[in-house]
Amino acid sequence: MNKKLISAGAAGVLLLLAGCSNGGNAKAPEALDSKDLLVTTPAPTGTLDRIVWNNNFGEPPSIDPIKAADYPASGVVSNLCESLFQIQPDFSIKPHLAKSVKNAGNTTYVYELQDGVTFWDGKPMTADDVVFSLKRQLDPKEISYWASSVTANIASVEKTGPNEVTVKLKTPDATFNNNLATPVGAVVEKAQREKAGVDYGNPGSGVMCTGPYSVASWKQGVSITLERYDGYWKTDKKAKTKQVEIQFITDPASITNALATGAVDGSYDVPLSAVGQLSKSGSGQLFRGKSMQNMAIISTGTGTLGDPAVRKALTLATDREAIARTVYEGTSTAAQSLVPAGGWAYGAEVFEAARKQLPAVTPNLEEAKRVIKDAKVDLSKPIKIVYPIDRTFYADIISEFANAGAKLGLKIEPSGVPGAQFGAFFSDPKARAGADAFVTTNYMNVADPLIHLAAIAGPGGMQNYSGFSDPKITGLLDKARATTDDTERAKLTVEAEALIMDKEPWLPVVDSSTRLYMNKRVTGAPASFVYLYYPWAADLGGSGK
Amino acid sequence: MRFLIRRLLALGGVLIASSMIVFGALYLAPGSPEQFLVQGRTVSPEVLEAIRAQYSLDDPLPVRYWNWLSGLFTGDMGRSLLTQQDVGALLASRIPTTLSLAVYAAVLIIIGGIGLGILAGTRGGVAERIVIFASNLGIAVPTFFAALVLMSVFSVGLGWFPVFGAGEGAVDRVWHLTLPALALSLPSIAVIARITRTAIVEESESEHVLIAVARGLPKRIILWRHTVRNSLLPVTTAVGMHIAGLVAGAFVVEYAFTLDGIGALLVNSVQRKDFAVVQAIALIMVIAFGVVNLLVDLLYTVIDPRVRLKKGQ
Numbered sequence: 001m002n003k004k005l006i007s008a009g010a011a012g013v014l015l016l017l018a019g020c021s022n023g024g025n026a027k028a029p030e031a032l033d034s035k036d037l038l039v040t041t042p043a044p045t046g047t048l049d050r051i052v053w054n055n056n057f058g059e060p061p062s063i064d065p066i067k068a069a070d071y072p073a074s075g076v077v078s079n080l081c082e083s084l085f086q087i088q089p090d091f092s093i094k095p096h097l098a099k100s101v102k103n104a105g106n107t108t109y110v111y112e113l114q115d116g117v118t119f120w121d122g123k124p125m126t127a128d129d130v131v132f133s134l135k136r137q138l139d140p141k142e143i144s145y146w147a148s149s150v151t152a153n154i155a156s157v158e159k160t161g162p163n164e165v166t167v168k169l170k171t172p173d174a175t176f177n178n179n180l181a182t183p184v185g186a187v188v189e190k191a192q193r194e195k196a197g198v199d200y201g202n203p204g205s206g207v208m209c210t211g212p213y214s215v216a217s218w219k220q221g222v223s224i225t226l227e228r229y230d231g232y233w234k235t236d237k238k239a240k241t242k243q244v245e246i247q248f249i250t251d252p253a254s255i256t257n258a259l260a261t262g263a264v265d266g267s268y269d270v271p272l273s274a275v276g277q278l279s280k281s282g283s284g285q286l287f288r289g290k291s292m293q294n295m296a297i298i299s300t301g302t303g304t305l306g307d308p309a310v311r312k313a314l315t316l317a318t319d320r321e322a323i324a325r326t327v328y329e330g331t332s333t334a335a336q337s338l339v340p341a342g343g344w345a346y347g348a349e350v351f352e353a354a355r356k357q358l359p360a361v362t363p364n365l366e367e368a369k370r371v372i373k374d375a376k377v378d379l380s381k382p383i384k385i386v387y388p389i390d391r392t393f394y395a396d397i398i399s400e401f402a403n404a405g406a407k408l409g410l411k412i413e414p415s416g417v418p419g420a421q422f423g424a425f426f427s428d429p430k431a432r433a434g435a436d437a438f439v440t441t442n443y444m445n446v447a448d449p450l451i452h453l454a455a456i457a458g459p460g461g462m463q464n465y466s467g468f469s470d471p472k473i474t475g476l477l478d479k480a481r482a483t484t485d486d487t488e489r490a491k492l493t494v495e496a497e498a499l500i501m502d503k504e505p506w507l508p509v510v511d512s513s514t515r516l517y518m519n520k521r522v523t524g525a526p527a528s529f530v531y532l533y534y535p536w537a538a539d540l541g542g543s544g545k
Numbered sequence: 546m547r548f549l550i551r552r553l554l555a556l557g558g559v560l561i562a563s564s565m566i567v568f569g570a571l572y573l574a575p576g577s578p579e580q581f582l583v584q585g586r587t588v589s590p591e592v593l594e595a596i597r598a599q600y601s602l603d604d605p606l607p608v609r610y611w612n613w614l615s616g617l618f619t620g621d622m623g624r625s626l627l628t629q630q631d632v633g634a635l636l637a638s639r640i641p642t643t644l645s646l647a648v649y650a651a652v653l654i655i656i657g658g659i660g661l662g663i664l665a666g667t668r669g670g671v672a673e674r675i676v677i678f679a680s681n682l683g684i685a686v687p688t689f690f691a692a693l694v695l696m697s698v699f700s701v702g703l704g705w706f707p708v709f710g711a712g713e714g715a716v717d718r719v720w721h722l723t724l725p726a727l728a729l730s731l732p733s734i735a736v737i738a739r740i741t742r743t744a745i746v747e748e749s750e751s752e753h754v755l756i757a758v759a760r761g762l763p764k765r766i767i768l769w770r771h772t773v774r775n776s777l778l779p780v781t782t783a784v785g786m787h788i789a790g791l792v793a794g795a796f797v798v799e800y801a802f803t804l805d806g807i808g809a810l811l812v813n814s815v816q817r818k819d820f821a822v823v824q825a826i827a828l829i830m831v832i833a834f835g836v837v838n839l840l841v842d843l844l845y846t847v848i849d850p851r852v853r854l855k856k857g858q
Contacts, residue, residue, distance in 0.1 A: 061627045069583070140591035143599070145582075147589045202630045220628075220638050221805025222710065249709050249803040253693055257701045257708045418816065427580040 033333070037290040037342075037513050038527035039089050044541025048241045051522055051540055054267040056255055059221065059248040064201030065186035065209070066136055069145035074183075074532035075268065076246055079226055081209035083185035084111060084130070085177055087533050089526035091292070091345045091447035093181045097125065097210065106172040106484065107155075113163045117233040119189045120214040127159040132190040134167065146184050148462050150176070172482040174489055178345070178448045182533055212239045212538040223247045226537060240524065240541030259284070259517050266518040266540075268531050272393055275329040278517050288331060289514035289527030292444040294340040295332070297385060297401070297507040301466025303436035304381045304410065311504040313372035317404035319363045324510045327396045331515055334361035335508035337501055338456055345447040347490025354494035358501055365407060372408050382411040386425060386438040389416030394439045397509060425465075432465065441512070443529065450480050450493045457500045468505040520545045552842070556835040560828060565610065567827045571818055572606050578626050581817040600626055613824060623821030627814070632821045636807060640829070642711045643806035645718060646798070647791040647833075649726035650733075654787055657734040659780060662741020666749070666776075667768060676738055683735025688794065692728040692801035699724060709803040725802045729795060733787040740783045744776035751775075777848050785841030789834045 057071035068077040086096035095101060098111040117125040136142040137151040144151070153170050160166040169176060179185070192208035199205035203218040212234075216227035224246050228239040247264060249255050252271035258264040259274070262283050270278060270286070279286045299305050305314075320334035333341065336358050344351045372379070383405065387394035395414055402412035415435070417425075424431035425438045432438070442463070444452045454477045455461040459469045473496050480492035501508075514529045523543040525536050579596040597603050601612065616623055622632035665676035686694075700708040712721030748754060749772045757767050796808025807826050814822040 062629060140589070140595040141599075143592055143595050145588055145592075147592045152589060198624070198629060200629075202628050204630065204634065219805070220635065221642075221810065222803075247709065247803070251801050251803065254696070254709055254801060254803055257696055261701055261704065261708055263708050421816070424580050427583055428577070431580075 036288070038287055039290055041287055041516070041518065041525055041527050042523045042543070044240055044522075044524040044539075045544040046240075046542040048522065048540075048542040050243045050245065051241050051265045051537075052245045052247060052263070053537070053540075054247045054249050054255060054258060054264045056250065056267055056269055056271065058250045060224070062201035063207055063215070063224075065183040065188065065207070066142060066144035066146055067201060068183055071532070072248075076224060076226075077183070078531060078533050079213040079244070079535045079537045080211045080215065081183070081186045081188060081207060082211050082535075083181055083183065083187065083533070085181040085185055087181045087345075087446055087530050089528050089530050089534065091290070091343070091528065091530070093178050093345050093446060096181075097130070097185075097187050098180075101177060103484070104166075106174075106482065107169040109167045109169075109177065110160065111165045111167070113165065114233065115163070117210050118231050119192075119208050119210055120229050120231075121189070121192075121208060122231060123189065123191075125187060125189075125210055127161070127163060127165050129190050130165045130187050131157050131159050132193070133187045134165070134185070136188075136193075137184060146182065149460055150179050150184060174481055174484050175448055175451045175454075178446045178451065182445045212237065212535050213244065216243065221248070237535075237538060239535075239538040241522075241537070244537045244540065259519075262519055264519075265522045266516070266525065268514060268516050268525075268536075270515045270517045272327075272329060272331070274517075275331060275515065284517055284519040287514075287516040287518070287527045289516055289529065290342055291512045291514045291529040292340050292343045292447055293441060293512040293514070293529055294335050294338070294443075295397070295439070295441050295509045295512065296335070296338060297437050297509060298440050298465055299437050299505060299507070300432045300435055301468065301505075303383060304377050304379060305383050305436040306466075307375045307377040308503045309371055309374040310377065310379070310383075310410070311507055312502070313368040313375070313408055314401060314405055314410065315504060315507045316359070316364050316368035316371060317408055318401050319404065320361055320400075320509055321363075323397055323400050327393050327400075328510060328512070332510035332512050335511045336361055337497060338506055338508050339449040339452055339497060340444065340511045343444050343447050343452070344449055344490070346486040347493075350487060350490035350494055351449060354497060357498065363404070368404075368408055379409055380411070382413045383436045384413050384415050384434070386415045386417055386422070386435045388419045388422035388439075390419045397439070401507075426463075437507070440506075443532075445533070449497065450477070450489065453477065453493065453496055453500060454481070457496075457503075457505050464505070466505055468503070470499065470503065473499050473503075549839075552839050556832070556839070559835060560831055561614075563831050564614070564824055564828060568610050568613070568820065568824060569606065571815070571820055571823055572609075574818065578602060578818040578820070582626065600624075609820075613821070622825045625814075625822050626819045627817055627822075632825050635810075635822065636825055636829070639805050639807045639810055642804050643792060643795050643799070643808060645711075646722055646725055646729065646795055646804065646806060647788070649719070649722050650730040650791050651788045653726055653730040654733045654737055655784060657730070658737025658784065659741050661734070661738040662780070663745060663773060665738065666742040666745030667772075673742070676742065680735035680738045683731050684739075686731065688728055688732060688797045689801055691731050692725070692798055695724045695728050696801070711804045711806075722804075725798045725804060728801070729791060729798045733791075737780065737784055737787065741776070741780050744779050745772055748772045748776040774848065778845065781841055781844055781848060785837055785844075789837040792833045793830050 055072060055075050060073035060076050062073060063077050063080060065077050065081040068074045082097050084096060084098040085093050087093050097114050097117060099114045100112045102110045104110055113127060113130060119125060134157045137144045137147055138154060153173055155168040155170045158166050187210065189208035193200055196205035201207055203220055206215050212229055212232045213226035214229050216225040218224045226244045228242050232238050249258055252273050255271055256274035256277055259267060259278060260281055260283060299311055304310055324332040324334050336355055385398050387398060398414040405412040455463040457464060457468050457473055458477050459474055476492055476496040480489050483489040483492060514527060516525060516527050518525065521543055522540055524539040524541050526534065526539060579593050582596060601609060613623060625632055625635055661676050665673040696708060700706045706724050707721055710721055712718040754767060754771050757771050795806055796812050799806040799809040807829065811826040
């Protein structure tokens with residue numbers, strides 16, 4: 001926002017501001033190598049009484065875990081409520097509230113529960129609580145935002161022992177336990193849920209979970225303060241900071257100022273406009289962490305861009321490395337696939353080797369011109385790409401695509417819509433009508449490429465917005481889902497990946513890094529993209545500075 | 546008194562009419578509330594249906610409006626779709642912030658705007674030129690930009706004021722709200738200063754003032770009783786309009802300074818079609834507008850007794 005204002009301004013006041021808040025991003029930063037990205041930050045040397053954090057995406061509407069399906073809520077709830085499995089900073093997934101899992105046939109999972117787990121009110125977590133919590137996903141009246149094809153595949157959830165729960169699936173799904181690391185597997189106290197009624201999860205009644213932090217106070221519109229739960233069951237992972245106050249500042253300039261002045265100690269995914277100033281700040285450090293986020297352009301499957309040849313040619317011709325360098329201020333890398341680089345918790349060798357077979361990210365105009373000859377649509381029709389108008393960096397990205405498109409004879413028109421209206425593009429087919437494509441900054445919930453690819457390109461997938469369906473791809477995805485061996489599953493997944501990237505239901509643009517800023521007095525938060533489902537605040541402590 | 550009752554009844558009529566318009570507009574606006582709730586996730590159709598049922602989204606417009614209106618008379622403002630919270634409770638925590646911000650800004654507008662206007666209108670010379678120049682700048686600078694500049698200079702640069710939040714307790718609150726109130730009132734101060742100056746200059750050339758000068762009345766009496774008091778009538782109208790608009794305009798500053806006011810909440814709620822919240826805030830804004838205008842009209846009768854005579858006829 002600042003950049004535009006400054007170029008428009010002539011008065012002295014404006015120049016003064018330029019000096020203050022936009023300290024030199026004149027030359028583009030150097031390209032980022034995804035191998036340099038961090039997983040953790042230096043371990044804390046001491047405990048702290050209080051840390052002030054910021055949730056850049058705003059206030060959670062509710063802290064009910066089954067309603068935490070987006071940044072604002074997930075970034076807070078991850079410290080409060082725990083699931084049967086847990087994602088770790090290195091993206092691996094470990095049993096958590098479940099101590100172990102046994103396969104009984106390929107559609108039955110038997111979970112032995114962790115001993116000694118208590119809710120914040122001191123009551124022990126029982127198998128009944130777990131059964132109740134999992135069944136909430138299946139009850140439409142509970143309004144779970146996680147109710148999807150994954151939960152629809154659950155045939156039954158039963159208590160089969162004092163400390164044992166058995167889940168039966170309708171069809172085999174080797175990714176099911178990985179899904180249980182998200183709020184699909186979240187456990188809440190049954191008694192408190194029933195008592196709270198319609199007020200469950202709101203500031204009045206809250207929730208009752210088992211996490212390292214409980215809610216001390218929730219000042220609506222301002223902040224939510226988390227208080228360490230001293231009876232936390234995993235004694236070696238007890239929170240190092242007594243209180244964490246999470247602010248809800250969303251204005252990019254205000255976030256930058258709050259971090260730069262030390263009014264706020266830290267934040268995940270600081271605004272791109274803040275990168276220049278914060279990376280030179282003397283009051284703290286900007287970390288670039290491993291991420292599962294990426295930016296892509298989603299084809300609606302209609303119009304000129306509905307033709308796979310056009311999509312492929314456009315991606316080939318566009319200089320996405322330049323986008324990563326300039327628009328993202330060097331915090332991203334050009335995306336080779338719709339699976340973000342490094343976004344896997346198993347089969348790393350297979351996935352890495354497959355990268356070498358995918359087309360390179362370097363722009364190749366000759367090849368693009370050759371590919372577009374296969375197009376069967378009318379190329380003179382303009383391509384309308386929709387973006388949320390309050391995120392101006394998307395306009396810069398689309399204009400880079402428009403430049404490349406012009407060289408291929410394509411006419412690309414950016415179209416900005418208000419932020420909240422933009423949300424409807426993801427859920428309402430009526431909103432998408434008339435648009436060729438829309439932008440997305442997407443993330444994988446857990447580091448499982450199979451879940452991600454099935455959501456994008458599988459029939460009925462959660463993120464399949466164009467009705468994309470290819471019998472060969474669907475066959476591979478189904479086969480992979482029924483394969484329990486990790487390496488075998490990875491091999492089938494990369495086969496599907498190659499075919500999907502040949503059709504490009506989405507145009508891959510960049511793989512992000514997680515932009516974590518911490519004041520020099522605090523340290524320890526994971527640098528990688530796990531803050532939506534991993535209790536990041538519990539790792540925060542004092543740096544001794 | 547009769548005048549007051551008539552005005553209050555009229556305000557009631559305006560409230561009902563505006564609530565109908567807001568409700569209808571929100572109903573007709575594109576997009577369905579349950580789609581905004583799930584924020585881009587593809588959830589099962591049963592869940593979407595459950596949301597629609599829980600908030601009676603499938604009832605026809607007149608039924609929904611009537612349910613809301615009848616609830617209002619029993620003190621039930623409904624439940625927020627987004628936070629599943631009672632709207633009364635949701636607003637109770639936020640109204641004080643917007644109210645104190647608006648009152649603070651109003652005080653700044655009255656003192657700053659009228660004060661500078663009188664200064665420019667009576668002193669002339671350098672003071673006048675400075676005020677005119679500053680008011681030009683003040684009118685031209687949009688509120689959100691003023692907020693950015695003030696924050697950069699006084700919070701980040703000099704560290705005199707906090708960068709976010711509304712503060713707790715009287716002193717802390719004044720400290721937290723100084724920059725937001727200043728940013729909010731700046732354009733109004735500029736406009737009021739100009740109007741006041743023009744009114745004073747005009748008034749000081751009017752016949753009764755010239756006669757007063759000719760009669761050799763003391764300068765102070767000419768200034769305050771003949772010039773300033775008479776020029777206050779148009780100024781009062783303008784001040785009233787600007788103050789009444791503060792509550793509605795507060796959202797820009799609330800957003801920039803992260804204040805938990807109703808303006809920021811309104812924008813968010815409109816975007817997500819959170820009917821109950823939008824209705825409640827719209828009512829509050831209409832009430833604020835009506836009450837301030839009523840006060841201005843009452844003030845007329847104090848400034849100029851002739852106004853009361855006309856009303857009595």
